[in-house]
Amino acid sequence: MGNMIGKDAPEWSADAYISGERVNITSEGMKGKWYLMYWYPFDFTFICPTEIVGFEALKEEFADDDITVIGCSCDSWHSHNAWFADKEIFPGGVNHHVIGDTTQNVTKAFNMRNKEAGCSFRGTVLVDPEGKVQMYSINNMDAGRSPAEVLRTSQATQAGGLCGANWKKGDEYVV
Numbered sequence: 341m342g343n344m345i346g347k348d349a350p351e352w353s354a355d356a357y358i359s360g361e362r363v364n365i366t367s368e369g370m371k372g373k374w375y376l377m378y379w380y381p382f383d384f385t386f387i388c389p390t391e392i393v394g395f396e397a398l399k400e401e402f403a404d405d406d407i408t409v410i411g412c413s414c415d416s417w418h419s420h421n422a423w424f425a426d427k428e429i430f431p432g433g434v435n436h437h438v439i440g441d442t443t444q445n446v447t448k449a450f451n452m453r454n455k456e457a458g459c460s461f462r463g464t465v466l467v468d469p470e471g472k473v474q475m476y477s478i479n480n481m482d483a484g485r486s487p488a489e490v491l492r493t494s495q496a497t498q499a500g501g502l503c504g505a506n507w508k509k510g511d512e513y514v515v
Contacts, residue, residue, distance in 0.1 A: 344473040350449035356437040357420040375408040379452045379460035383415040383423040387484040394487035411438035
């Protein structure tokens with residue numbers, strides 16, 4: 341696994357779930373835009389819905405910063421469609437893109453594949469409008485991410501100044 345920071349994001353194309361529809365999304369279609377991709381291991385699990393619900397809840401805040409949120413797992417669109425219909429787990433639905441990467445091509449391209457488990461790690465990548473990776477992180481399977489911290493870090497990345505650990509959008513820079 342190599343460092344991807346500042347490098348061109350891989351080219352990709354995939355079918356994604358969005359509000360019950362199947363749509364094809366591509367890196368080409370994301371050119372000129374900020375996008376955040378987050379990977380999670382499996383549908384129908386325990387930690388993953390906490391992250392998905394968290395990203396969904398913050399989708400508008402990401403959008404306010406012109407960041408498109410895209411989830412990704414190696415499950416199929418059909419699996420996403422069945423799971424996201426569960427109103428107890430997803431009371432507001434899932435209305436951001438979630439890739440069904442059954443070929444694992446997108447997951448492999450971003451070095452997010454957990455070979456031993458046959459799925460993805462919990463990974464997060466922020467890509468800028470020029471197609472460069474600006475943020476890249478991977479968690480192991482048992483540690484969920486804080487979507488609020490991912491948003492804060494994305495905003496700090498976009499800010500263009502020196503942002504300390506607890507910097508929030510609108511705060512002064514460190515120097």
